[in-house]
Amino acid sequence: MKSSLYPPVSLPNLLLAIVLVVTSFVLLSATIHRSSYLPSVPSVEPPPERAWPMVWASYSNEPPEPKYFQEAGNTLEMSHYDIRFFQGVIPYSQHREVLQHLIRSYLSIMASLKMETWIAHGTLLGWWWNGRIMPWDYDLDVQVSLHTMEHMAKQFNQTLHEWRYTTDEGGEGVHEIKKTYLLDVNPNYSEMKRRQGMNVIDARWVDVDTGMFVDITALAERNPVLEPGIWSCKNFHQYRTHNIWPLKETRFEGVKAKVPLDHERILVAEYGEKSLVLTEWEG
Template identity: 55%
Template sequence: MKPITTLLLAASLASTALALSIPGSEHLVPRRPKTNQEPKYFHEPGGDDELGHYDERYFKGVVGYGEHRGNLRNLIRSYLTVFRALGVETWLAHGTLLGWWWNGQIMPWDYDLDTQVTAATLQYLGDHYNRTMHEYRYTDEETGEQRTKVYLLDVNPYHVDRLRGNGMNVIDARWIDTSNGMFIDITGLAEWDPKRHPGLWACKNNHRYKTTALYPMRETEFEGVTATVPYSFDNILIEEYGRKSLVAEKWMSHKWDSNVKEWVKEGDK
């Protein structure tokens, strides 16, 4: 059966996104087993830094340094464009937020991306958009040709368990490039203990935030498309990575070039 077209989006950068719902896709998600030992939902082809950033189902081989950043750029552009068109709140997190702080771009050594949503948003995505495929049309920046990629929004059925558990399912959802398996990790935040600690939010990987650090969210731009970041983004980054992360100009074999405002790989002219 062919997918049913459910939504047509006008994308920036001369791109268009088309959301495709898979009939009967609810049957593709396994039922939650009645056990405290949750099996891992998302699987990667390996556990190291090289292989741990691909979805096993779509992995065809490691994407080289010269190509991975362009793939990540299309990942985040498509994700932010589709979520905005759907009216779904999401914001940049972790290393992706740090890349935004430096120059509004992905760090060249990153091989995946991170965003966050609320637990209520996760439930909404799981109820209405789980296992939907999204076709994203874009212009190749090198050739000028029109190309198309298809992305999968996959919500982990264990997202409803807001405790860390055995640590196998701290990632609540993923936005996955079906051409190579590269992905955006999506994690949900919920109030940790609203009775004793109201206004304190946490994900299953023990990152905690005050409501006043998150809201009101700030609208900005990342990789050429509209994006959202937490209100106290600087304090969040300092708490997670240290103050040095906002000033150190050498990292992961790259140097910050203040003339062009970009990270440049050491040894490159």
């Protein structure tokens, strides 16, 4: 009898081999089955901002979130015009004057209406440096408490406000200019969560001649039980009560204004320590 080329197979080894073969087959079948339902993912640019509600809805049970405020476009410049009043891009040489009267009118009229508000974000950084808007800014940012936002919504939503000022530009001598601004409150302002990020701006102060605007966001204690004294907006900027109040009275662009009490700490947290040192931005 010839000797076998293979060692004798014991029953336990045979059973183990069968189990391994069956397991490998099941895993391979599952992989083929799963991959057959995965579409190929091409390398493409991220969808524009307004497509994100649909993308979000495809991965969650939430329906797409309608965006209340609509801008004239998706570029940095065009995103700072309200599409309802957009008449064309303001030349760089003129846009600062438009922003100046936007913030002057807002701060002055809010004070006359006894509504507490303060400047924030990049606008606050401009105040810290020289009490004026940064030359490269496209937008203006202010904040209010949720209580003040509720008052805005109930008493002044969709109201038009007149602002008059004098100028001697244009070679016509001193003459008066009349401007009109719209206070528009987002109906989603009371939503405590960010959701899909389409309504993080709670209200706007809009120049009806140009479409440029001031962004107004509300701070609220969003979790007063577990995080008392922590205030935030829907864009995840967080502050402690003593960082904001009592507000400090000052001036900005020549009119009375208010800023948070701990403004330097807030600016460093948002923009880094270099923001209070560097004197140039992108050259």
